[in-house]
Amino acid sequence: MGYWFYMLHAHLGSVRLLKTQHVQGQLIAANIYGLHDPQNKKRLYEELDHVKSTIAGTWIIFGDFNTVRKDCERFNSQFNPFIKKACLHEPRMGGHKFTYYSQSDVKMRKLDRYLVCNKFLSLFPSVSVTAAPWETSDHCPIILQTSKADFGKTPFRFFNSWLKRDGFEQIVKEAWEKFMGYGNPDAYLAAKFRFLKNEIKKWRAMDHPKETEELLKLKSKVQELDIAAENNPLSELELQERRLGVQMIVELEKLAVLDLKQKARI
Numbered sequence: 001m002g003y004w005f006y007m008l009h010a011h012l013g014s015v016r017l018l019k020t021q022h023v024q025g026q027l028i029a030a031n032i033y034g035l036h037d038p039q040n041k042k043r044l045y046e047e048l049d050h051v052k053s054t055i056a057g058t059w060i061i062f063g064d065f066n067t068v069r070k071d072c073e074r075f076n077s078q079f080n081p082f083i084k085k086a087c088l089h090e091p092r093m094g095g096h097k098f099t100y101y102s103q104s105d106v107k108m109r110k111l112d113r114y115l116v117c118n119k120f121l122s123l124f125p126s127v128s129v130t131a132a133p134w135e136t137s138d139h140c141p142i143i144l145q146t147s148k149a150d151f152g153k154t155p156f157r158f159f160n161s162w163l164k165r166d167g168f169e170q171i172v173k174e175a176w177e178k179f180m181g182y183g184n185p186d187a188y189l190a191a192k193f194r195f196l197k198n199e200i201k202k203w204r205a206m207d208h209p210k211e212t213e214e215l216l217k218l219k220s221k222v223q224e225l226d227i228a229a230e231n232n233p234l235s236e237l238e239l240q241e242r243r244l245g246v247q248m249i250v251e252l253e254k255l256a257v258l259d260l261k262q263k264a265r266i
Contacts, residue, residue, distance in 0.1 A: 028057045030048065030052075032061060032062065033063055048061070048086070049085060052086050059117040060117075061114070062115070064139065066111055069083075090116075091114055091129045093110075093129040093131055096227070099111055099112040100138060100140075124146040129144050130142070136246050158200070160258060161258040161259050164255060164258075172196065172199075175196045175199035179195045179196070211252070214252065215249065218245050218248050218252070226242075
């Protein structure tokens with residue numbers, strides 16, 4: 001996949017022209033960050049409209065626009081005319097109603113969104129957007145999907161994060177001591193390592209579901225509080241419960257982040 005890069009005025013966003021086998025011609029992805037100043041927003045809309053009318057292709061515009069569209073999101077007078085003039089459409093969003101949650105003043109807004117052109121809708125009529133839980137951020141991830149993918153079962157792999165997990169050292173010690181084998185030293189050592197690997201797989205098969213269940217319970221509770229906050233302000237006790245839940249999620253996900261870094265070879 002190749003791309004051409006264009007930076008919008010005053011670092012308000014960037015436009016990437018992508019080549020992909022799923023779309024004929026160019027797929028233009030515009031990542032936007034809107035400043036709070038109304039004049040900068042107006043300049044962003046004008047330049048973005050100019051770029052879109054100049055470059056032909058399948059457009060998808062996304063990011064934190066720092067503005068809203070409807071009264072229930074807080075009314076804005078410039079954003080909707082830009083969307084209409086540029087012939088853009090916002091796919092219906094599921095999940096949460098809002099994408100921004102300010103914990104300092106307990107305010108919720110929909111600032112992040114996807115906007116797509118007519119061609120994109122014709123190519124992907126079943127496109128959907130989902131606002132995922134906030135968890136540890138003040139902006140929730142918004143996920144655009146055009147189709148589902150199944151990459152099969154994940155193969156076994158040793159992750160360095162296991163060295164930091166409770167119980168790992170004990171499993172290795174016990175497996176190393178109880179192994180019984182025979183043969184020349186090379187064959188014996190190879191068999192011992194295979195035995196150790198199988199014991200680690202058994203340990204992980206039992207430990208991972210427990211870890212996942214605990215994390216899901218915490219996330220579910222935080223999400224339950226977030227949904228409640230969309231309708232009524234949370235009490236101080238509920239806010240404290242949410243802060244504690246987020247803190248525990250962060251601690252549990254530190255190891256998952258280590259795994260992701262290792263997968264990405266960072």
